[in-house]
Amino acid sequence: MVRFALRVALAIVLLACASSQAADKAVPKGSLVIIGGALRPDNAAVWERIVQLAGGRGARIAVFASASATPEKTGRSLVDRLAKYGAQAFFVPVAVKLAGSDYLAAADDPQLAAAVRSAGGVYFAGGDQKRITRALRRPDGSNSAVLDALWDMYRGGGVIAGTSAGAAIMSSTMFGEPKTVLATLKRGVEDGQEITPGLGFIGEDVFVDQHLLVRGRFARMLPAMLKKGYKLGLGIDENTAMVVGPNRDVEVIGYKGALLIDLSDATAQAGMFNLSNVRLSYLDSGDRFNIATRAYTPSGEKACGKLDPAKPYYREPLFSADILGNSTVVDLMGKLIDSDQPEAIGLALDSPNGEQPELGFEFRLTRTGSSVGYQSAVTEAYSIYNMRLDIRPIRIRQPLYQQYRQ
Known part of the structure; x- marks a missing residue:
């Protein structure tokens, strides 16, 4: 009888623990x-x-x-x-x-x-x-x-x-x-x-x-x-x-x-x-x-604004010397999705007095078959989905700044 009571008590404890764990994982x-x-x-x-x-x-x-x-x-x-x-x-x-x-x-x-x-x-x-x-x-x-x-x-x-x-x-x-x-x-x-x-x-x-x-x-x-x-x-x-x-x-x-x-x-x-x-x-x-x-x-105001790759707005090479600047990456993405260019390149460089100044990075954005963009007719803002990004290290020649001579 005592053993039976102990088994019941143990079962109750285990059930309580299981319930607690389930609650912890509840959505x-x-x-x-x-x-x-x-x-x-x-x-x-x-x-x-x-x-x-x-x-x-x-x-x-x-x-x-x-x-x-x-x-x-x-x-x-x-x-x-x-x-x-x-x-x-x-x-x-x-x-x-x-x-x-x-x-x-x-x-x-x-x-x-x-x-x-x-x-x-x-x-x-x-x-x-x-x-x-x-x-x-x-x-x-x-x-x-x-x-x-x-x-x-x-x-x-x-x-x-x-x-x-x-x-x-x-x-x-x-x-x-x-x-x-x-x-x-x-x-x-x-x-x-x-x-x-x-x-x-x-x-x-x-x-x-x-x-x-x-x-x-x-x-x-x-x-x-x-x-x-x-x-x-x-x-x-x-x-x-x-x-x-x-x-x-x-x-x-x-x-x-x-x-x-x-x-x-x-x-x-x-x-x-x-x-x-x-x-x-x-x-x-x-x-x-x-x-x-x-x-x-996309938002309601963009739902009818899907961009047509056959009718691009931008028609010049796309490049930024400071991809880490304020909103630069999104600006570059917006131009690329509405462009006749296949890719856009941005750079991230350090100060000549910084740590490892010779080391920088190239950010290469590419349109793929799954890339799609929408534009608002009201604000002209873009939504851009599924763009490819590749990042690779690059060596920067030092000194970075030299006088330009014709």
Whole structure:
């Protein structure tokens, strides 16, 4: 009888463990709003979507300013901002830099955890993303009570929004102490240094980066993705957001757009960074992409604006001496998709006084049979899908600048 009782008890424990593991792996019913940074107060498309996904007017939204160097000031400002868009926002005092606070104790406070769990959404401010993971994970790497509550809220249908640092934490790997974009191409990345664990809300299969076009960061995504085995990367620009629904449908809203990097068929050479057959796509505001099906849908204003390769607008060679410049890669992609040229070339060069100044990189964009472009008749903006990108190291002759003589 005693043995039977012990077996029943053991079965109950095992069932409970199995149920807990199943819950941990449950597909979230909520949404993500991943913002590339520098979100303006008047960007109603993004702010209103956050409030809507949290439950609409009167929705309770927990504000985490954990990444900020001045969390109380930043948190108060964001609470006021969200209130102007109809939310009942409240500040969550879990931050490494919050004066007079024990952030480890706060992160395990049951009352704070309950408040987060019952909210309709959360908003992560920008700053240093390492401060977020440090505040929400215990020193042994396990989840704090507040982080578990945040996951429960998300799995139950709530929204997680984050800007800049708050966007970086969305993938399971994030940049920690990154070098410059060009130095990242030259020297690569290492775990625990340039890259560290994120919180992984978007899943294990997608890498996320922010401030993307303004700072030319698409190039630094590539070494990080190769290092960790990611096949898909999403990079979002400033004052713009990617809304990721529970069906893994991504919608771009706001000022500009996002770059999608696909390494499914890419090949890397040993030694210096050298990568072939990357698939690069630009999703403009209003465009959609499904992570599961890999299907693209242009915005309504572009649906009838598919470009005809037989009627190109641009008819001259396409070249840029600074492919890492503000929005340069997208400008070059837009011209190439509407051109009679088969390829466009961009260069990334260092200062003559920089590290390894003789080393640069050539970025070669190529139209393929699967490349397609759409143009808006209203804004003349482009959406470009499935363009090929090859990157190879090149040697720069020194001195770089010499007087031109006829």
